[in-house]
Amino acid sequence: MVYEFKLPDIGEGVAEAEVLKWLAKEGDAIKEEQPLVEVMTDKVNVQVPAPRSGRVARILVREGEVAKVGQTIIVIDEGAGGSPAPPPTEQPMRAPEPSDQGGVARPVEPTQGASAGMEVLATPATRRLARELGVDLSRLKGSGPLGRVVDADVRGAAGSKVAESVAIQSPPVAASPASGPVGREQGEEEVVPLRGVRKLISEHLSKSKETAVHVTHVDEVDMTELALLREALKGSADRKGVHLTYLPLIMKALIPAFKEFPYVNASLDEQSGNILLKKYYNIGIATDTPQGLIVPVVRDVESKDIFEIAKEIEAAAVKARNGQLALEEVRGSTFTITNVGAIGGLFSTPIINYPEVAILGLQKVTKRVMVREGKLEIRDMAYISLTFDHRVFDGAYAARFTTRLIDSLQDTKKLLSVIF
DSSP states (O other): OOEEEEEEOOOOOOEEEEEEEEOOOTEEETTTTTTEEEEOOOEEEEEOOSSOOEEEEEEEOOOOEEEETTTTTEEEOSSSGGGOOOOSOOOOOOOOOOOTTTTOOOOOOOOOOOOOOOEEEEEEEEHHHHHHOOOGGGGOOOSSSSOOOOHHHHHHHHHHHHHHHHHHHSSOOOBBBBTTSSSSOTTOOOOOOHHHHHHHHHHHHHHHHHSSSSSEEEEEEEOOOHHHHHHHHHHHHHTTTTTHHHHHHHHHHHHHHHHSGGGGGGGETTTEEEEEEEOOOOOEEEEETTTTOOEEOOGGGGGGGHHHHHHHHHHHHHHHHOOOOOOOGGOSSEEEEEOOOTTTOOOOOOOOOBBBEEEEEEEOOEEEEEEEEEEEEEEEEEEEEEEEETSOHHHHHHHHHHHHHHHHHHHHHHHHHHHH
């Protein structure tokens, strides 16, 4: 008996997923509930378990291809003895991938030169380039993610044929006497489909910019006392096996500021026209990963001490970079922090993590000469920026909130009362 397994509804409005890795190959015996395939949704990576016991008869969606929810991705033979089911007489249509022809999707073509069961991973554009240059994809070792063959691999294998092919297809562009040479060196483009996490970021930030009225308020904070406090707490953190950064201290300092200025920790319900003031504090931490920006959430910040928060941040960052976050770990935030201090820059104007109404940007801490009580002193200073939705509150409110936060960060006694 043959069972056609369709990509399940993973939840959170996910409509499609990219197959990252099959954990079983055609002919393998599998058991119900064992991890079968790892897919990348618009939000996180998820391992999908096998729905039945049996033997893998045929994999219909290869690694690197995109499947829609409800599309058959694998055929499982549940028959006695577990022998593989005969392959379908027709080549199934695989999930469409974006094309460079005006954004119109078309089916992925069968792999050229590959033996049965051995599929070369490459986009339609790369396959077309290989055909044009007479390159056998099955002979190439891909340098892209998951061994994907990219344009550069094809051009490298083609050698001198690349220049000839590009020259035929792309006639030279005339130079402008006023501005100098126009155009770019030929053969330097690579087609990268906008999908997965990158696609989510694009859609999410576009919605935020189209919906919220973004305004950014910038201020500076004297981090000298906070740096001394962090140094004093590092011994306790080391004994707990925790790397203590400024971030947990800043997160705790936010709580009294939220309570005094509740419209910052809120969201706007577009349909009802109501502002929802959140009495709980789930703070998202924007995390730079190879896949793009991921925002894992630290929940109930008010009830946790700085060591618990530091441990959660560290664990979430590792899982985010390895693509191991579950859906519940990236949803439900009420406010977001983006910290680019380790990278550098003077200040930034971050985009609000919709449907929140504000986001805090942290910049690097640098030593600067400051005037304090009429004297010049070298202090640890940093810029911070609060981007907020002007529909929900005004600039004066944002400035007062930021001033309240700075007050907590610069006053060790006030901060000590909230960090544990």
